[in-house]
Amino acid sequence: MKQYSLSNFRIYFLVITIIYLAYSPLLAFNYVNVTIKNGEGMYQLFRKYNIPANSCNIGQFKQINKISNLNLLLVGKSYQLPIALVPFNGKSVTSSVKGVNKEVVVRIINYNKFAYSSRLRKVPYIQSKFVWVIHHEMGCSKSISTSNSKPAGVLVKTKITSKETSGKSNYPASGTSAIKEINTKPERTSLVNKESASEVVESNLSAGNVSASAGLRTRTVPIFGNDFKEIRIQDEVLKNKVYYLVSGHGGPDPGTIYRGQNMMLCEDEYAYDVTLRLARKLMEHSATVHMIVQDPNDGIRNEMYLPIDKDEKCITGYPLVLNQRLRLTQTTDAVNDLYRIHRKKGAADQDQLAVHIHVDSQHKDLRKDVYFYYQEENKTSEVIAKRIQKTLDSKYKDLAGRSYNGTVSTRNLFVMRNTIPSTIFMELGNIQNTLDHKRLLISSNRQALAEWLFDGLTGE
Numbered sequence: 001m002k003q004y005s006l007s008n009f010r011i012y013f014l015v016i017t018i019i020y021l022a023y024s025p026l027l028a029f030n031y032v033n034v035t036i037k038n039g040e041g042m043y044q045l046f047r048k049y050n051i052p053a054n055s056c057n058i059g060q061f062k063q064i065n066k067i068s069n070l071n072l073l074l075v076g077k078s079y080q081l082p083i084a085l086v087p088f089n090g091k092s093v094t095s096s097v098k099g100v101n102k103e104v105v106v107r108i109i110n111y112n113k114f115a116y117s118s119r120l121r122k123v124p125y126i127q128s129k130f131v132w133v134i135h136h137e138m139g140c141s142k143s144i145s146t147s148n149s150k151p152a153g154v155l156v157k158t159k160i161t162s163k164e165t166s167g168k169s170n171y172p173a174s175g176t177s178a179i180k181e182i183n184t185k186p187e188r189t190s191l192v193n194k195e196s197a198s199e200v201v202e203s204n205l206s207a208g209n210v211s212a213s214a215g216l217r218t219r220t221v222p223i224f225g226n227d228f229k230e231i232r233i234q235d236e237v238l239k240n241k242v243y244y245l246v247s248g249h250g251g252p253d254p255g256t257i258y259r260g261q262n263m264m265l266c267e268d269e270y271a272y273d274v275t276l277r278l279a280r281k282l283m284e285h286s287a288t289v290h291m292i293v294q295d296p297n298d299g300i301r302n303e304m305y306l307p308i309d310k311d312e313k314c315i316t317g318y319p320l321v322l323n324q325r326l327r328l329t330q331t332t333d334a335v336n337d338l339y340r341i342h343r344k345k346g347a348a349d350q351d352q353l354a355v356h357i358h359v360d361s362q363h364k365d366l367r368k369d370v371y372f373y374y375q376e377e378n379k380t381s382e383v384i385a386k387r388i389q390k391t392l393d394s395k396y397k398d399l400a401g402r403s404y405n406g407t408v409s410t411r412n413l414f415v416m417r418n419t420i421p422s423t424i425f426m427e428l429g430n431i432q433n434t435l436d437h438k439r440l441l442i443s444s445n446r447q448a449l450a451e452w453l454f455d456g457l458t459g460e
Helices: 002-023 042-048 055-065 104-115 135-139 141-146 194-201 266-285 324-342 379-400 416-417 434-441 441-458
Strands: 030-035 080-086 130-134 208-215 215-222 229-234 242-246 257-259 264-265 288-291 351-359 371-374 409-410 424-428
Touching: 002 379, 042 055, 042 080, 055 135, 055 351, 080 135, 104 135, 130 135, 135 266, 135 416, 229 242, 229 266, 229 288, 242 266, 242 324, 264 266, 264 324, 264 434, 266 288, 266 351, 266 424, 266 441, 288 371, 324 351, 371 379, 379 409, 379 424, 434 441
Parallel strands: 242 288, 242 351, 351 424, 371 409
Antiparallel strands: 030 080, 080 130, 208 215, 215 229, 257 264, 371 424
């Protein structure tokens, strides 16, 4: 009787194990191991290995490494990436990786080609007998498909990109960047091969819908919204200039918040609206503009109260993450990648500028004019910040009828330390102060502010 019970227990345990492994296929596999180097974190590793930084893959990274704080990765320690080592049966990926459709199989094959060509893995999967499969392809496929997420290396396909080349990997090399252009609809994404990566960063005038009639040139930029998407190109005085505009926060992080009795004001919505208006003004004069944070459907809005949403993404196509350090790394890396591409194309350092736009939160009684930070020991950054401050001082005296008290100084911020091109950082006011609300709530004030910032940036 005792022996019979033990046998039944073993059979029961075996059945449970088989069912568990059948419904949790990735848990049965080993994962790709990496050792953290100086300056690396989870997001840098994801970017290097072209792993989509979605909640599915980030959650798996935490789970398999038994960590909760992504900021505490230790240099010199090995960690497992959410890339499963699936045994290759020597026949096909389709028969080796169970339970995935043909589209996923193609992505897996392309990813393994990318990993080998980028020297992330030493031998192809056919020789190593293991197929690399990013966790979300089997672990969270349902949640991924409903959000229209794309695998790593997603680029926007514009008229200037080459067509997809059959038989080649669709994943860019680890040193290239997946860049989403401002003049295409954020939701229109497609895979392109690595040879196309540098082509995506052409001047906005050469890549969008530009029409000319009787000397009048216009372009259509959907991200500005239906009421503002048509832009009249006034001149080409800024055709050699490149601007990286970064509105504060976004996605799961609304930034600072003012909570009134009947309304709520969120930093990211108002910073984004002013940033869009500035981008449009710059493009009217032929500047190349990259909106690093993008919302697929907000556009420029004239309402006083801008409702909060969480669908903003980084220009790379990745969703913005909640962790502040990782989010800042996302946007800073995107700026630096674009800078390198433009630099290779001949853009001078003095013609490239990153602009960060935020809204501050201080005591409700403290009224704050727009104030600026510049990069320490960067003369270009200092000169531009002081020029904008001087411009706003003049505008307030001439048009607003009051004195202006905005300051200019340096501050040891993450983005100021780590952004390669010259960078300025501004706070548009104190979101807790009701007098500063007028600068944010009234759309004509937001437009005037964007135009004054334009004048200061360009030296008008």
